[in-house]
Amino acid sequence: MASSDVRHQNGGVRPASPPPAHGVSDAVDAKHEKTECSQEPLPETPQTDRDSGSASSADTVEEFKEGGYGWVVVLCVFLINAHTWGLNSSYAVFLAYYLNSGAFPDADPITIAFVGGLSFSIALLVAPLVTTSVRLTSTRKALGFGVVTQTVALVAASFSTRMWHLLLSQGIAFGLGMGFNFNATVGIVPQWFHRRRSFASSLSTAGSGFGGLVYSLASNAMIDSVGLAWAFRILAILSFVVNGICCLLMRDRNKAVGSVLAAFRLDLFRRKEYLLFLSWGFFTLIGYVIVLFSLSDYAQSVGFSASQGSIIAAVLNLSQGIGRPLIGLASDRWGRINVCGIGTLLAALSTLFLWTFAGKHYPGTIVYALFGAFVGCIWPTVAPVGAEVVGLQMLPSALSIFWTILVLPTTFAQPIALAIKTPGPDGYRRVQLLAGFMYIGAFISIWLLRVWKLRELEKADLTAQERRAAEEDDDVVARATSRRSTKTSRPRMILRGFLSLSHV
Structure with a gap:
């Protein structure tokens, strides 16, 4: 199906993939032997190749072990997630500040909500562009572009005086930089692992949780102490230094595993299992964006202070930071689709019952925030579940389409939430129900996907x-x-x- 694409995109015949862990069937071994016999000798390549800036693909295959340098890659992706999605999670603090301080009097609440939605959706929208950039240049160059773009966006945001300035800088430009950083690295960790694939992937995604924890508290403190402008500049410096170092250390195995780096493979839309995968992501992200961006403002709408609101957002992110590796361990032990489905169901039940009925009390909201690992269960499970649906080679193309489709829910989820919000302490009731029922829809989709897999x-x-x-x-x-x-x-x-x- 994709042999000609692999030859063209990787600049040569794809070497045989390393044997999967746990043993494989005779059919799989036979296929590998046939592939190896039919391959012509690999041409000599320079020590540094174009796709990864590392050793040649033949050396990479020969030296590959479960984990190995992959743990360095896990650490790099962890830090990148902390300084991209973690920073973006702190927008809940910025949103509450914009809504309650009058810093931008020319803007209405729905326009302000679009800033966070734009950064989220642009980061997903550029997925095909990033996939193409990695194929034409390298992972490291695409990542470097994202690091610089994100830094420039945060510095530009520090000079914003009008709402459209903020839309361009904190919304579009920051989302562009974050998208290059995220999409260039999201599929790399699974390439280094077999038996511990879910755990390693979830460990790397935990960075966004811990980053959100730190920056939710730090952003609120910086805004209070040094003002909004310098808060943006400090965040720009921190993200540039950390992401820049990670860019230099990053290595992929695209050639070794024969990754099909095509921006779109439209034949995936003819597979019902992939449509269920898309449906699960669509409904999940509507609920996730609403919860992530609404909790701080919700806290103030029911009478809590801005400081208490930032603590609630921090607890939500702490739960994700601790919970995602645990979800990964559980996935490797009890099944990736199983754990993904149960996590999605728990997100639905906690949103419909805990947030709705106990949220007016500060301890109740804190308890709901502790369920943040399930609210954001899409992040530690999307790559491992995607690999089970389409296979590891097709994963880059499948995720490219996946993130592009999810631009719609990420763009409009929070504006819709603020549009249906009403005044008063019960103003968020419709928002809570919307988020809860979106998770119910996501659970139905992933459980139907489980039915397909078992069949x-x-x-x-x-x-x-x-x-x-x-x-x-x-x-x-x-x-x-x-x-x-x-x-x-x-x-x-x-x-x-x-x-x-x-x-x-």
Whole structure:
């Protein structure tokens, strides 16, 4: 399907991928042997290649071990997430400040809400552009562009005096820089791991939680002590230094795993499992953006102070920082789609019950914020679940489309929330219900995806080893399905998919 693309994009014949952990089926081994026999000798390449700025792909394959330098990559992605999405999480503090201080008297609340939504949506919208940039240049160059752009955006925001200045700087420009930083690195960590893939991915995404914790408290303190302008400048300096160092240390394995770095693979839309994957992300991000950006303002609307509001936002981010690695560990132990579905359901129930009924009391809101790991469960699970749906090679293209589609919910979720908000202590009731029901829709989508996965595994009649291999590469299921059949009826398989306790 993509062999010609891989030859063209990687500048040569793709080397064989390293054997998956836990053992693989005879069919998989046979495929690898056939591929190795049919390959022509790899041409000599310079010590530094274009795609990763590291050792040649042949050396990378030979030296690859579970983790290894991957742990350095995990640390770099962790810090990048802390200084991109973590900074963006602190917009809840900025939003509350803009709404209650009158710093921009020419702006209405919905316009102010668009600033945070724009930064979020632009970061996702540029995913195809980043994927193309990585293919044409390198991961490091795309990341470097993002580091510089984000720094310039924060400095420009410090000079904003009108609302349109803020829309261009903190909204569009910051989102562009954050998008290059995020999309250039989001698929790298899974390339370095097999058995601990979910844990490593979730550990790297925990950076946004800890970054949000630090910057939610720090931004509020800086605005109070040195003013809005210098708060932006300090954030610009910090993010430039940290992200710049991470850019120099980053290494990918795009050539080694044969990543298909195509911006769009429209044939994915013909796969119902991928549409369910998109639906889960669409509904989840509506709820997530509303919760992330609303909690600080909600706290003040029910009578809490600005300081208490920033603490609530910090607790939400702390929960994500601690909870995401735990979600990753649970995913590797009990199944990635299983844990993703249960986490999404817990997000729905906590939003509909804890936030709605206990949120008026400060301890109740704090308890709800502690469920932040489930509210943001999309971040530690999206890459591992995506790999199970489309396979590791197609993951960059699948995520490129995924983030592009999710521009709509991230752009309009918070403006819609402020539009349906009403005055008074119960003003957020409709907002809370909207967020909760969006998580319910996300849960239905991911559980239907689980039904599909279990049906595919049952139809393929995989052995235990092949099932473990299928968690690393969805193509294992397709190959096994082509040579096996099952007589189980379709309704029975659907019912077993809903109720089965299988590891998936």
